[in-house]
Amino acid sequence: MNNEQVLQPDNVELIKNSRVGTSTKSSIAVDDPATGHVIGHVPDLTPRQILRAIESAETAFYKWRDVPLRERCEKLFRWYQLMHEKEEELAGILTSEQGKPLSESRGEIRYAASYIQWYAQPSLQDQGSVLPYSSIDESMIVITEPVGVCAAITPWNFPAAMITRKVAPALAAGCTMLVKPALETPLTAIAIAELAIQAGIPEGVLSIVTGDGEAIGKIFSESAVVRKLSFTGSTRVGRLLMASSASTIKRLSLELGGNAPFIVCETADVERAVQGAIQSKFRNAGQTCVCANAFYIHTKVYDEFTEKFIACVNQLMLGNGKNESVDIGPLINENALEKVEQIVADAVKKGAVIACGGERWVNSERWYYPTVLLNADSSMRCVNEEIFGPVAPIVRYNDETALLEELRQQQTGLAAYFYSQNLGQVNRLSRALEVGMIGVNSGVISDAAVPFGGVKSSGIGREGGRHGIEEYLETKYIKLSY
Numbered sequence: 001m002n003n004e005q006v007l008q009p010d011n012v013e014l015i016k017n018s019r020v021g022t023s024t025k026s027s028i029a030v031d032d033p034a035t036g037h038v039i040g041h042v043p044d045l046t047p048r049q050i051l052r053a054i055e056s057a058e059t060a061f062y063k064w065r066d067v068p069l070r071e072r073c074e075k076l077f078r079w080y081q082l083m084h085e086k087e088e089e090l091a092g093i094l095t096s097e098q099g100k101p102l103s104e105s106r107g108e109i110r111y112a113a114s115y116i117q118w119y120a121q122p123s124l125q126d127q128g129s130v131l132p133y134s135s136i137d138e139s140m141i142v143i144t145e146p147v148g149v150c151a152a153i154t155p156w157n158f159p160a161a162m163i164t165r166k167v168a169p170a171l172a173a174g175c176t177m178l179v180k181p182a183l184e185t186p187l188t189a190i191a192i193a194e195l196a197i198q199a200g201i202p203e204g205v206l207s208i209v210t211g212d213g214e215a216i217g218k219i220f221s222e223s224a225v226v227r228k229l230s231f232t233g234s235t236r237v238g239r240l241l242m243a244s245s246a247s248t249i250k251r252l253s254l255e256l257g258g259n260a261p262f263i264v265c266e267t268a269d270v271e272r273a274v275q276g277a278i279q280s281k282f283r284n285a286g287q288t289c290v291c292a293n294a295f296y297i298h299t300k301v302y303d304e305f306t307e308k309f310i311a312c313v314n315q316l317m318l319g320n321g322k323n324e325s326v327d328i329g330p331l332i333n334e335n336a337l338e339k340v341e342q343i344v345a346d347a348v349k350k351g352a353v354i355a356c357g358g359e360r361w362v363n364s365e366r367w368y369y370p371t372v373l374l375n376a377d378s379s380m381r382c383v384n385e386e387i388f389g390p391v392a393p394i395v396r397y398n399d400e401t402a403l404l405e406e407l408r409q410q411q412t413g414l415a416a417y418f419y420s421q422n423l424g425q426v427n428r429l430s431r432a433l434e435v436g437m438i439g440v441n442s443g444v445i446s447d448a449a450v451p452f453g454g455v456k457s458s459g460i461g462r463e464g465g466r467h468g469i470e471e472y473l474e475t476k477y478i479k480l481s482y
């Protein structure tokens, strides 16, 4: 039996039956980061095929937007139910191509499905208003309409949730959508799209297109038919897409890199802070844009926090995510590992001390030991850059005002966390931190009901909640004279 036969996502029903175009000469191999084995193939679509997919999305749009909202929502709700029914199968595909532990994959499938459930509520959509008239012979009406054909480019770290968070509000609003998943994780995308088909979502309303990211990004952003582009990924690519979308004045949602500070104040409940720190730092082996990046610990609680935190980190178990007792799966690829190694080497060179970890798992190509770096400071890359790996730099502080000033200098502004039991301090820090989302005494902030997004170079727009659907609606004003 060869490696492909062992895992067989190519043969999983959800993928095998899918409508994703396969009439292409070349294909892209997808591997399992835990083994390096090839587990499936997806088509490497040509520019002409991508353009045809855009045309189909346009044709489908003029029908889908006229489907009554309640009917669109019924189909979404059926899609949500199917995702629940297939949770185990989807989680298996996700772990196979992404590497995260199965328990996290199940959690991600539930989280992904919750966005579809959320946007399956017709009452969420603002249907417009009638404004106070200036003359009895006139009416002034405001209505909302779907933006049109939309496109999404999604990353490998959350291969399910980053798709449904964009697609569900788009489809609820009456838009159609093309999704280009990351090269590393297209199989989950295809499996989810297959369930959308089974739920009765018509052809062309949701299309998965696989192939070269740069080429597809250029086609999407330069297409006059695509009226909106939603991207989650690196700030570098976000900038490129923003520039190339300028020619078509496209609506953009950008959810880009973060560098979330995790502050433990002198008034914190340290036990709770340690639990929150573990959850926040090591989710998906640190490969999450809202993961805590560096930890800032007040000198009064520094010894207690670091001792307890290091003890917990030492208990995290590495291994293949398919093993139910594993906490930390492999990093996505060799580049990710090299980035983590360089960041740790830079910190050590500048005076950081490795309290635990600090190297690859013996003989492994994709795992890095959960690492704690003491004596970290703002001269180091680990504090200034998004690490995207299981490395926790710890900075000691004693002056809150100076710390807040230092954080204000950062160009990123996605999330921040702090632990404090003092109400005045909670209010002060919540207002002072220049980010889009804050966890107070909580290391987990994500939920389908909340507006997810950042400020500064962390992006534009919000996904989720009531705000998420507004990204897919246009406002039209109609003046009526009688």
Ligand SMILES: NC(=O)C1=CN([C@@H]2O[C@H](COP(=O)(O)OP(=O)(O)OC[C@H]3O[C@@H](n4cnc5c(N)ncnc54)[C@H](OP(=O)(O)O)[C@@H]3O)[C@@H](O)[C@H]2O)C=CC1
Pocket (backbone or CB within 6 Å): 153, 154, 155, 156, 157, 180, 181, 182, 183, 184, 211, 212, 213, 214, 215, 216, 217, 218, 232, 233, 234, 235, 237, 238, 240, 241, 255, 256, 257, 258, 288, 289, 386, 387, 388
């Ligand atoms: N905000 C977040 O959630 C994420 C942040 N990141 C950050 O980015 C770093 C690098 O990760 P990386 O995977 O390289 O992230 P990228 O931004 O390169 O990849 C994310 C998505 O963008 C696509 N893409 C890549 N280049 C282009 C382009 N020129 N035009 C249009 N689309 C493009 C990718 O496609 P393809 O796979 O085909 O290259 C993928 O679908 C991470 O270490 C992390 O710091 C990464 C992922 C998610």
Ligand SMILES: O=C(O)CCCC(=O)O
Pocket (backbone or CB within 6 Å): 157, 158, 161, 162, 232, 255, 287, 288, 289, 290, 446, 452
């Ligand atoms: O952009 C990411 O890194 C995924 C965000 C996961 C979440 O919604 O919590």
